Amino acid sequence: MPTIGVALALPEPWAEQLQSYRRSLGDATADLIPTHITLIPPTEVPEPELHAVREHLDLAAGKHTAFRMHLRGTGTFRPISPVVFVTVAQGIGESEQLADDLRKGPLEVELDFPYHPHVTVAHHLGDDLLDRAFTELAEFDCAFEVDRFHLYVHDDVAGWRRTDDFPLQPAAG
Template identity: 35%
Template sequence: MSVPGIGQSGASPVPHADSLGVIISLPAALAAEISARRAVYQGPDAAVVPPHITLVSGRTTDTWEKAAEHVRSVAATAAPFVISLRGTGTFEPVSPVVYLNVARGGAECTELHEQLLAGPLEHLLEFDFLPHLTVAHDLDEPAMTLAKSEMATFNADFEVGSIGLFDHLGGGWELREELSLGGGKPA
């Protein structure tokens, strides 16, 4: 599974320990649908980061290879699961974010997050982990209100069969590996 709009590994620079992300990508059709809605609220900046669910946004506390091996191990032992996105939530007034709720699959996301942090990974966000999918961030009040209102009845289900391991290189996030849950082949 690839993440549209984010580079994929090839002959790219060597990864470094200062940035590491682990995410759940969406199926292409669902990602396109949510991207279209996000473009209404955020304009052209919406395409910079494709829709996803973040499991870890941080860095490694050891070498990149040790961190990557840990992520591979966590993925290999985790089972595929279903995520249900239902309606909106917000982090306001603490943070100007409108998101889609993870109504089903949140426990599995939290378990993956905790297992990932049990190894040489550090989560660098200033807030507690809450599985969600951002639809609007740091916008003016009319755009935030529109996002909350229009996405309030949104619902979608998809199977999570893999997680993506990313590095931040050259000004953007780059997919290093797509890792199947349960050790199978990536979708």
């Protein structure tokens, strides 16, 4: 049964910058996970239902407009989870509304934790490396327009691969 995820991809040069940073920490999964902001966490979907999932994602995309995303500084989920992330300074509400709409119909999934948009930069590493990431990326700052989200399918060898793009409505003005 395929495992899918839905996310906002970071544009270049920031996607590669953060992925390279994650790689530099020795994170073995860095090359298997594109730099992203999760909207729908990994979810198993029976192959015959993938068409309905794509239709659902397309309909949801049509209900949302493009928005500005500003990433700045770092945060952590420790001690609950060994994760350091880049924080979302602008675009939180839009991400939350989009994620909420996506978690309906064929993608109605229970979340283990409340939805919190972020970009993971260190995960399941030692405390020293998590502390290092938290400090070294504290000044990280970028902004970009989010005009689409993406469907990813997990491959056991290649990791997460983007298969579909879902354009949002153009922003007014």
